Amino acid sequence: MKKRTFLASAAAAAALIAANPALAQDPVKVGFIYVGPIGDGGWTYEHDQARLAVEEHFGDQVETIYQESVPEGADAERALTQMALQGADLIFTTSFGYMDPTINVAAKFPDVKFEHATGYKTADNVGVYSARFYEGRAVQGHIAGKLTQSNKVGYIASFPIPEVIRGINSAYIHAKKANPDVEFAIVWAYTWFDPAKEADAAKALIEQGADVILQHTDSTAPQAAAAEAGNVYTFGQASDMAEYAPMPRVSSIIDNWAPYYIDRVQAVIDGTWTSDNTWDGIGPGMVKIGEISDAVPAEVKAEAEALRDSIAAGEYHPFTGPLKKQDGSDWLAEGETADDGTLAGMNFYVEGITGEIPN
Amino acid sequence: MFGSIDPLVLIASLMVASTPILLAAMGELVTEKSGVLNLGVEGMMIVGAVAGFITAVETGSPALGFIAAAVGAAILSALFAVLTLVFLSNQVATGLGLTLFGLGVSSLMGQGYNGVRPPSSPRVTIPGLSDIPVFALHPMVYISLLLVVAVWWVLRSTRPGLILRAVGESHDSAHALGYSVRGTRFAAVLFGGACAGLGGAFLSLVIVPQWTEGMTAGRGWIALAIVVFASWRAWRVLLGAYLFGGVTVLQLNLQAAGVAIPVELLSMSPYLITIVVLVIISSDRRRAAANAPASLGRSFHASS
Amino acid sequence: MIRLEKRPTPSRVWAWATPVVAVLATMVAGGIMFAALGKNPVEAIRTIFWDPILGEYAFYYRGQLLVKAGPLILIAVGLSLGFRAGIWNIGAEGQYIIGAICGAAVGLALYPLEARWLVFPLMIAAGALGGLLWAMIPGVLKTRFNTNEILVSLLLVYVAEQILAWMALGPLRNPDGSGFPGSRNLRQYEAAANNELIAGSGMHWGVVAALIAVIFAYILLSRHLMGFHIRLAGQSPRAARFAGVNPERLILFCLGISGALAGLAGLFEVAGPAGQISIDFNTGYGFTAIIVAFLGRLHPIGILLAGLLMALTYIGGEAAQATMGLPAAAIQAFQGMLLFFLLGFDVLTSFRVRLGREAHA
Known part of the structure; x- marks a missing residue:
């Protein structure tokens, strides 16, 4: 050049x-x-x-x-x-x-x-x-699995990129653990930003029998759709969306970049900045779990908080074997945890999720 | 395989989902019938969305919100009317400029209204009927249907409608007959703006309901396309809007039901099906396009 | 009462003076808006209009003006031919996307072949052809089935966007990108890269193509029979038919040219400034170019100037955001104002403003 x-x-x-x-x-x-x-x-x-x-x-x-x-x-x-x-x-x-x-x-x-x-x-x-938003997804998945009566959890996704697929897998694994009969219905909006389409997607999922909606899109449209339907649970995404608590929003995943940004600015001021590769989760506070509302039964809330805390403490990894891929092939052996490289480029569903990843 | 999709519920959803586009398209139909092409629908919708949202939040009344949305968007459209009708600026470029301006102004207006939950609007309840999904929707859905009937009737059977069409067909003849070309068009543009504003407010107050910048996400453009699809007929605007909205809702339902059709194809389907249907309709009747107002997009200056 | 009186011939003085007056008026009105937002209006106006051309970092911005204006001009020139003939291609954005996809696909298919003399020309051909074919869809539907080209070309933009997302996530995804969306970066593939011809100048093949298109369109419109047909069809479709203009040929020609140029713009962008096919590759050049075409009064030279002016407001607007903390929305509103003034004052070219009551002739 x-x-x-x-x-x-x-x-x-x-x-x-x-x-x-x-x-x-x-x-x-x-x-x-x-x-x-x-x-x-x-x-x-x-x-x-x-x-x-x-x-x-x-x-x-x-x-x-x-x-x-x-x-x-x-x-x-x-x-x-x-x-x-x-x-x-x-x-x-x-x-x-x-x-x-x-x-x-x-x-x-x-x-x-x-x-x-x-x-x-x-x-x-x-x-x-x-x-590591997938850590938050694990907590959501657990709550979703416990809450669903219809055993059908709806998931609104944007585009099939590793970040989104990771979230679906993590939520599914933990929903399945909490409730072996659970099924996921996934709708791909194929857009980053279109609140009205998110609303339509949420309504479609509710009409198809989903009574818990997870979203990987940022607007409150699904919360509003759930509020109107009644008896449908949702989770805040990106921000707390507390204005929809205690129902339908029962908890949330909050992006919390402030600690990291302050840390890195401090490093520049001190002259200690070096190139890093940071992938932080609940532990360091980059991912926050919004307050679990009273609409969630107390024992489920306690389990979810215990799960959150064990992830934060590094005692539990959401992708711990035995896990198989959707096609039935082995992925992680008993007790084995996923490496960051595989997670970063994740382009497969885990066993049990129906449907195909668009590509 | 479509067994799990309840047709009545689906129709109710598509009616709601189509309403913003239907409202904006009906307004644009009237504007274009007067011979003015306003490509600023997207800008007027988003200003309506934010004006309606702010008013509803501050007053607690969704109805006032809708009124403010119509007024706010009509004010914006008045800017377009002054430029194109008084200063005879090019309509295509001015309309596109209006969209830019509207997107910018709406964001400035909406600062501080993020993450606010607007007051919810009551649903219509008709004893005995409200158990049927189609009869338990937001009042604006039915108002939009009444609007279709009203526009159809006014354009077809009333004197103002006749004048409006005359102005749109041949502004010189209409002027020679003593009708006010400029006045008629001004009114038509304001009507178009007000309708687009209602459509925007329906998004920010009912469908989503939330204020975020750029939340109309291109629906104004679809409304423009629907007017063309309808070849400037009120009934076909309804058909077009419900077709587009219906396919959108249906494709999401098919995904939710787990039907194995590639998602890429499903997400393109509203656009493709609209095109295919238009091809079928327009090849059927060779004169379909002749329904376009003859003076559409042309500036008028009284030379006598 | 203010009224307008048509000039016997358009004023040459005002034709040049109105843009200047309009820009000055925008500075005043925009300054008021910036002041209302609590910013220094003089500094804001200077940052937008002056700094990119003559400010401290102008050595960088001047090149960027060309990078931004190139695709706008290239697309707008093509569109202006159709607009003159009354053929409404609103979907240049879609043709731009498809051109980029086709061009990039050819380049990526040949990777890592080093023969630039083969790879780059093939990509250019594929880009132009892709845009042309995408524009032929509304063209053929109009000539065969009488389907309105506004609707078809506009809706095909959304279809093209879906294809783009699909390509970025599927067939064109970088095999070495560890599963992330987006294609290989063409700028790092020497044989396919559309790099600057003179370093730091902003001059890449797309800008060259835009200048060639301006000259080509100028000659076509002023010297060539096809140009005469285009002008005639726009002014009087009936007369055009008597003069032997084949309307179907004209539709296909105008849509084809505008599609091919939009496709070229997409190809040069993806192989150069953007570098790769990604989900959000398109940024609205196809729509902004419609404004540029009309701002330039559908004249090739006018489009050249209008394209540069629009580019200036983008570059200067970005600078004002970063240095003064102006919200992006304020810049958008400001651009809208500029358009309104430019379009509104244009009336002075063809009309005189008279005060007083209308005199009946």
């Missing part, structure tokens, strides 16, 4: 910033690139809440900047370059699709640190981080 001229000018600009002693005293500048609007009430909203937490924690020590609704691809690369040129010290890129742009821009700005969410490519100045 011929980018020598560009590199030269970028380097000159970077040198200018580095050489300026006045700027060295400046607060640490932290950039955030968001894939949706901060008002999406879900994924981006939670990242922005964490940005605000960083501002509150560090006060004058940091300055945060952000850009919302940045399309993946060329636009992301420009947004990143722009932030780097303007002197950002640390940039969080909060969507999988920003992976290659992050790596490309990071190569041009070796002095800027980058943190890419949910990806797998790292560099000296690029770390990756992600949350």
Whole structure:
């Protein structure tokens, strides 16, 4: 790639910033690139809440900047370059699709640190981080299995990517343990964001007899559909969705990026930042289980909390053998736990789930 | 294999799911019948969605929310009307600009309304009938059906309807006959805006119900397509909206019932089936497209 | 009372002056909005309009202007031919997606063949052909079954988006991507990459193609019989028929050209700036190009300028977000305002504004 001229000018600009002693005293500048609007009430909203937490924690020590609704691809690369040129010290890129742009821009700005969410490519100045949401799914699955009367649990999924498939498997395994007769009905919305379609999907599942709805989409539409139907249980996703508690929302999985962001900003301030590959779950607090409401029987609540705590303590792994794949082939032997590599690229259902993964 | 899908429940769902598109499309039908092409439906819907949501949350009254949605979106459409009718700007580009502007303005208006639960609207209860799903829906569903009848009747059998169509067919002739082309079109654009606003509010207050940025997710565009599908006939707008909504709901039901049809195919099906049905209808009658208002999209300036 | 009086011929002065007046008016109105949002209006306007061209980091932004404007211009030029003839292709976004998929598929199928002279031209051909064929669907349905092209081309956008998701998750997924969606990055495949021709300039083959398309369209419209037919069909369909214009041929020609150019834009984007097929590859160029076409008054040179102006508002708007914390929504509203002023003031080109009561002739 011929980018020598560009590199030269970028380097000159970077040198200018580095050489300026006045700027060295400046607060640490932290950039955030968001894939949706901060008002999406879900994924981006939670990242922005964490940005605000960083501002509150560090006060004058940091300055945060952000850009919302940045399309993946060329636009992301420009947004990143722009932030780097303007002197950002640390940039969080909060969507999988920003992976290659992050790596490309990071190569041009070796002095800027980058943190890419949910990806797998790292560099000296690029770390990756992600949350083990499947740990939360295990708790949800247990509650769902106990609560369902019809033995049919509905699941609203977005696109068949490993993250979503992992969640379905984890929820299913634990629902099955709690209730051997349970069945999962999965609807693929094939969109990241369309609240009305999520509502329609929830209604379709309820009409098909599901009395517990799990969702891997971020709007409260399924909660509202369940509230209208009555006697249908749901779980908050991304945010707590407490406005639908205690019924139909009986618990939730909350994205909680603030501790990690504060930790990484602190590392930059201290000059101790190094490239990392973080995949945190309930234990370190990156995944939070929203309060389990009184609509859940006390003993089920206690079991769910015990499950949550054993996962948090590292005593139990949600993917522990014996487990078979959907086609009946062996996956994990008795007592064996899944390795992160397999989990990261998971593209198969576990035994018992009906239907096929679209591809 | 479709045994587990109850047809009556399905029809009730499709009626609800289709209502936003039906409302917006009926409004656009009237606008286009007057000879104005307003591509800003998406922008007007989303402004209606947020205006209705804010009002309903602040006053606690969904009915007031719907009124505010209609007014808010009509105000936005007035901007379009002034530009295209007074300043004679290009309708296609102005409409697209309206969508951009509406999406932006709605997000600014809606700041602070995330994660708020709006007041829920009462359902219609007709003694004896309310056990049947189709008769226990939100009042707006029935209002949208009444709107279809009203628009059909007004366009077909009343003097204002005749004037509206005359203006849309030949603005020069209508002007020569002494009708106010600009006034008629202005009213038609406002009506279109109000209807789109109602459709947006139905999303944010009934279907979802929640405010999130960009929540109309392209339904305004579908409404535009449905007007074309209907070849500018009120009854066929109803048919088109229910066909599209019906296939959408059906494909989700088929998935939920575990029918083994590839999901990719199912999720494309509403668009493909709408196209196929239009091909069948339009090849059947060679004159179908002739129903388009002859002056559609053309600026009018009284030269005399 | 303000009234308008038609000029005998469009004013050449106002034709050039209205965009300037409109931009100034937008600065005032937008400034008021920014001030209402609690931001410094002067700084915001400067960040949007001045910094990308002449500011501190303009060395970077100027190239980015071309990257952003290239696809817009390429698509808009194609669309403008059809719009002039009264043929409404609203689905350029879909043709853009299919062009990208076809082009990328050819490149990925040949991976890791190193013969750039073979791979890249084949990809370009596949991209153009893909867009062309996708646009032929509304074309053939219109000529054979009288089906309205607005509806078909628009709905095919959504179908194309579903195909895109399917491709990114299935057939075109990177086999070395450990199960994640998205194709191999074409920029890392030397023979298929559409990299900058001059480093840092933003100039890639897609921008070159856009400039060629502008010249081609200019000659077609002013010198060629087909261009005459297009203009005639738009102004008077009846006269066109008497003049021997074959309406079916014209429909297929206009849809075909616009589809092929949109497909090309998609190919150059996927092999260059975007780099890969992903679920969210398309970002609305196909729709924005419709605005660009009309903003440029359906004239190739006008489209060139309009494309650059739209690109400026995007780039400057992003800069204002990142440096001043303006919400993206404010930038969207600002772009809407700019369009309104540009379109509204355009009336001065063909009309005089008179004060006073209407004089009856």
